[in-house]
């Protein structure tokens with residue numbers, strides 16, 4: 063796909079991996095709409111020239127209102143990047159049910175709601191792409207990861223279902239599994255960057271590259287590790 067002039071929604075596109083991906087797509091001439099919840103981050107994205115819309119993906123009402131806006135303003139959609147997500151980490155014996163529920167509400171239900179509405183447009187157009195930003199936590203569990211890991215395994219499972227359902231409509235459903243990326247993910251706020259570890263631009267590169275591949279084929283799943291982190 064040539065991303066120039068394509069209508070692309072990036073959820074959680076106001077910060078981190080989503081924002082950097084949105085910037086890269088905008089540089090290439092795509093019409094990018096970013097979503098998020100935090101007003102300051104939305105204002106910053108607007109100042110950078112994005113159409114930035116408040117939409118908590120865990121709220122069905124807000125997702126439906128967002129798609130009403132999208133259809134009235136742009137008419138259709140070419141690509142959904144399901145990037146909004148977060149993690150909280152604790153050992154099983156300390157795991158709070160409400161933390162698991164809130165992680166699932168965004169990482170699983172939110173991705174499903176956004177994809178469901180996108181898929182309706184894509185089926186009508188007989189064309190589209192969904193990129194789900196998962197994690198290496200969606201490939202392998204680790205201590206303290208129960209809620210987040212389960213949410214990303216669920217996203218991987220849904221990705222396979224959507225791919226099987228939508229391929230015949232020329233919709234490419236792509237899963238990206240980043241390893242640790244230096245953003246403000248989870249409860250971290252970083253003030254130093256380690257040059258040997260992954261940065262948001264590395265994941266943006268992977269996502270944009272996968273989209274730009276000729277539409278006759280697609281990369282089903284792509285995992286990104288730091289080469290030699292120190």
Ligand SMILES: NC(=O)c1ccc[n+]([C@@H]2O[C@H](COP(=O)([O-])OP(=O)(O)OC[C@H]3O[C@@H](n4cnc5c(N)ncnc54)[C@H](OP(=O)(O)O)[C@@H]3O)[C@@H](O)[C@H]2O)c1
Pocket residue numbers: 073074075076077078079080097098099100101103117118119120145146147148149168172195196197198239240241242243244245246247248
């Ligand atoms: N950083 C890593 O190490 C890493 C590794 C593997 C995978 N990932 C995945 O990559 C994705 C992006 O993470 P990141 O590192 O870029 O995190 P980040 O810097 O914390 O950015 C997260 C973005 O998602 C938005 N967001 C969170 N919950 C949302 C919701 N319910 N509705 C709408 N927007 C929401 C945030 O905006 P608001 O604050 O306004 O809600 C923000 O724009 C996530 O799915 C994460 O699981 C991250």
